[in-house]
Amino acid sequence: MPPPRKVDLLPEEQKTWLKDALKAGGFAGYEQLADDLNARLEDAGITLRIGKSALHTFGKEYSEFVRYQEEASAWAADWMKDNGLEEEAQRHNVLFQMITTLAFKVMQHQMTQTGENISPQELHFLGRMLKDVMSSSGIRQKLLADERKRVAEEATKAERERVAVAMDGAIAEAGLSAELASDLRAKVLGVSR
Structure with a gap:
């Protein structure tokens, strides 16, 4: 099993900040983002440092995840509205997003595999x-x-x-x-x- 990626080792607070910064920056400006993240890590007393290429890889994956989640949410809302389930759509939105997210993670993992690794x-x-x-x-x-x-x-x-x-x-x-x-x-x- 390969070692975990550095981004996956980030504390939850830093990972949340990174995700928000990626969205706010339009999934661009990775060099500045790496500098900002590493400065935050240093200020927090964390010795982990992450390069722009690792952030770019994570940013690309996260961008796809966000896009799929938005598409799934829009589809679910439209489908439920078309079927007269607007109120139910609000109650079940969280569950549907969780399932969609899980499905995306499984699909994403499988897409990176080849041959016998699938x-x-x-x-x-x-x-x-x-x-x-x-x-x-x-x-x-x-x-x-x-x-x-x-x-x-x-x-x-x-x-x-x-x-x-x-x-x-x-x-x-x-x-x-x-x-x-x-x-x-x-x-x-x-x-x-």
């Missing part, structure tokens, strides 16, 4: 994870469709009851026979009383 097991797990996400969205759609159907049925039942009460009042005012009233209810409401 792990079929990792690819299998990635495929299974994506399948589960897609399956979950199908289940969610079915639950929403069932809920919409239930609400529509309740509204129909309430409307029939309202019409039945109105018919009973009209029948009483008209003084119709019980047999004629029953026939009218059956024709109008589709039920007998």
